[in-house]
Amino acid sequence: MKIAHISATFPPYKGGTGNVCLHNARELARRGHEVTVFTAAQGAPTTEARDGFNVRRLRALVRVGNAPLLPNLLPALRGFDMVHLHYPFFGGDALTLAAVRREIPLVITYHQDVLLSGPMAVAEHALRHTVGRATLRAAQRVLFTSLDYSRASYARPLLAGRESAIDELPNGVDTEFYCPGEVPAGLRERCGVGPDDRVCMLVAGLDQAHYFKGVGVLLGALEQLPRHIKAVIVGDGDLRPQYEAEAQRRGLAERVHFAGRASDSELRDLYRMADMTVLPSVTMGEAFGLVLVESLACGTPVVASNLPGVRTVVSHTSDGFLVPPDDTSNLAATIDVLAGNDEMRRSFGRRGRVKVAERYDWTQIGERLEAIYTHVLDEHRVAAAIPQEGA
Template sequence: MKIALISEHASPLAVAGGVDSGGQNIYVANVARELVAMGHQVDVFTRRDRALLPVVSDMDGVRVIHVPAGPPMQLPKEQLLPVMDEFAAFLIDFFRHERDPYQVIHANFFMSGLAALRVKDALGIPLVTTFHALGRVRRIHQGAADGFPDERFAIEDELVARSDIVVAECPQDEADLVEHYRADRSRIQIVPCGFDADEFWPVDRATARDALGWRKDEFVVLQLGRLVQRKGIDNVVRGVGVLKQAFRASARLYVVGGNSDAPNELATPEIARLHGIARECGVEQQTTFVGRRGRAQLRYFYSAADVFVTTPWYEPFGITPVEAMACGTPVIGANVGGIRYSVADGVTGFLVPPRDPGALAERLDQLRRDPGLGRRMGEAGLARAHAEFTWRGVGNSLAAIYARAACLVPARTEAEQIAVPKRAVAGAVQR
């Protein structure tokens, strides 16, 4: 099949770890690679955010098309909705000039979906949508901190109603679609995120710590991912503080992520806030901010830790727990969203309430006192990751969904596509 993946703000070529660069970037990159490995032709459309980017880049056989929409500079994703009409117009023109027609569009995030709906209207191409986050659910958890306009809700309503298939990333995602968007369950398919077995595998802990320059005799807690407030990293810092104060136990906390390779409070203001919390909790000397690291280095961090912790209060899926399990490391995760799905409580790690440093500290102390339990959980997590969460499995599931969607909506002929007036695009985007 010839497949168009649309990911307006999350380029598969971006370095993960920044404020707007994380799970969706990784998802799109790996899905595209897997589909190409299966023999499909895949193009990824993402917004041009730098002036010197070429129109088309190659990524392991995947064409990445940088769409000229808005100024060629990085912008917060919350500011991109006004340029989606320009994005959609480019897509329609590009699609029309391709020798071979696209057989399916897979939109990632609601703004990509908005542009994809316009393409579907103009060219009759089937549409599959993965939201990665839902506006109404985000608003419940973020409140005034949610920077997206209210128009997002109506756009998502239309996408849920008009997408040929909606991909939910976990059972909670499916439940939210039904509860908050009246989605038809028969048009929802659950496909989780995954990990790359060529990228993540267990490294001997002593070897990993040597590579990172970490001490061998410390109980190490790892937090890795985007440094934004909703990820609940402050809860992890406070949990290490409670571990010290209430359990009289010490732990070294490494925080990996940010907008620069060296930890910089100006580039990543969240570091400054977390640094202050660590000082208040009396664990400033035990907390190390590492900065952003490349994907090839991450397996050493996961493998070197005694436990990986992630306690967001809202998480549609969360790729990092799966990556940690793929490295044989037990996971303590918040009992929310996709983490509730990926982490088997009491088997591959523990689930704890979000915003509860006391509960987190209790589980940290349990693993600290019983290294054998941590090893058994790590082994179980490794087996679960390979059984349930590989990108190859994700690619196979999505390919089957694309084939089903292609049968649901017969593509228009080339003559019919050309006959659609381009002026219809702008009006459609205004709706």
């Protein structure tokens, strides 16, 4: 099968959507398919061969945040058997829609709602109810990371009458790579963590596109906790100076370590070092939480906001805790309980590792995605064989 994946972002940019696209493409290539990823040129080679698939980075005519307009996308999609759009992708949706009007089957992964404010919210609403609606309704399958999120998403009304196209495909994790293991010597010291300290870790893009990650909520919770509980915040972006200033203002400079960007290997070591991973997101811009399955794969328990989609990843009181969004006191109390109970953390970590290996390994996700493509192609062939009225 010749498959095109389209994503507004892609590694080396650190973000969940691009990471999912990468692993989808890798698993499909491993299963013998010819895969090309189309994304925006952004400080990386314009063409790249990696892990058995090809990446083509197209020049953006204009860019608003993580939404590039790629005029060369339309001709590039000729000759594919399947087009898979990672959505939202404002600008990419219209061009993808134009391409699939040529009778190429379309599958969409709907990653999350986009929640903005001011004039940008008005523009997003207009795009969602016009081009976005048309693109979603043109897809043979719209894959949400959970059916729970699909029911709560503002995209659901746009699919009224097309509910049969809705399916579920969770994000995943490489359970061979992300696994329990030894913490490298000196890592705790480099993070400003003493031998008796407890570490809660947050992994997020610290840019405007990921404003909803709840960094301020974690800092507010930390302010209420004993001094031996510290935070390591992994990630970078234009909001990092603001968060660093907030930590300073709250008197937390000695208890919060901003680790910056981390490679995959460095991130794995940090998960292993942490006593828990915290995802205190505040809006439905968070639909799943890749960091949760990565952490659990390493045997590290999690604390996350009780949001649609996210709550399907965490088994409350079994491998982690769910807390109300934007509630610093509840988050602080939950972190305190987990930090103070070594056996609870170990048992949560063991159960989380088993669950992730059973449900979220990328190999299983790739197999399910291939089966979805096969069904879509079969349906497409049957529909094409039916004589059209008036033909």
